[in-house]
Amino acid sequence: MTALMERLERHRWVWSALGVLLLWAVLSITTGRFSLHSLSGVAISASFLTLVALGQMLVVTTGRGNIDLSIASVLTLSAFASIVVAAGSDARLPLALAAVLGIGLVTGLANALLVVVLRIPAIIATLATGYILATATLIANRWAAGFSMSPFLKTLAAGRVEGVPLMLVIAVIAVALAGLLLGRTVYGRRLSAVGQNERAAALAGIRTGRVIASAFLASALLAALTGMLLGAYVGGAFLEMGQPYLLQSLGAVVLGGSLIFGGSSTALGTLCGSFLLILIVTTMQIAGLPAGTQDIVQGIVVIAVLALAGGRAVRRRRVAPKPETVAP
Secondary structure, three states: OHHHHHHHHHOOHHHHHHHHHHHHHHHHHHHOOOOHHHHHHHHHHHHHHHHHHHHHHHHHHOOOOOOOOOHHHHHHHHHHHHHHHHOOOHHHHHHHHHHHHHHHHHHHHHHHHHHHHOOOOHHHHHHHHHHHHHHHHHHHHHHOOOOOOOHHHHHHHHOEEOOEEHHHHHHHHHHHHHHHHHHHOHHHHHHHHHHHOHHHHHHOOOOHHHHHHHHHHHHHHHHHHHHHHHHHHHOOOOOOOOOHHHHHHHHHHHHOOOOOOOOOOOHHHHHHHHHHHHHHHHHHHHOOOOHHHHHHHHHHHHHHHHHHHHHHHHHHHHHOOOOOOOOO
């Protein structure tokens, strides 16, 4: 029994995967409306969320309660920028990509500067950055007189290969790369070390500032690229476009088994958490719950998971052996 619990502790993504299977089975039995076609729709929504959540996961892994609240604004501004710059032409797509990557790069560097150099708490720093980007989005909204999509980008965001959404393929590849990054590279070990104990990591010779800065940079870049793809998928951009991803990106991370206190994350769990969260939202939509109530339920789910994780952490500290004192 102890061995089983230890294995489940190492593979925390199992719980979110079981939740996906259970909720899917319940919906299929109770509604009779869920088929492979409906699963495809859920997979597309979960794929967009997964890309954003992977960036959030890296930030959360750095510990100290770090969370990126600028994700929503980066996503929305990038969607507008790609539409305005590309102007529906594949020939202008490289310029649009450069503009989107520029938004992500500048935002990530700004967040890193505020958090690492000025030592401003990440929640406050990224929230302020998000407000600045929201103003830029209002300006971009005036320039976007009409919405014309790049054909290649539209195919990438909404196309299929043998019936499988291309976005799902992109999300799975991103998860695989993130999993390799966390589990098989020196950077991944350094990221976990910083999240577990930043001071100890610094004493071990790890440049903690660079590691934390890279996580914020990756988060902003992934959010920017997701905004570009999402704009192509929905066929336009609107001011509140990225808002749902603010709570959902964090929800997918914690539901997937990543520790909110930092130091241990799972890319596969983030994918499973994204699917689970989208299924929860789908269930509420089928039940006819209003949008406000759906946000409340999602918040309750996230709080419940955080409370359970916090309780486990407290119990670990209580049972952890205390160092022996040596009499003088």
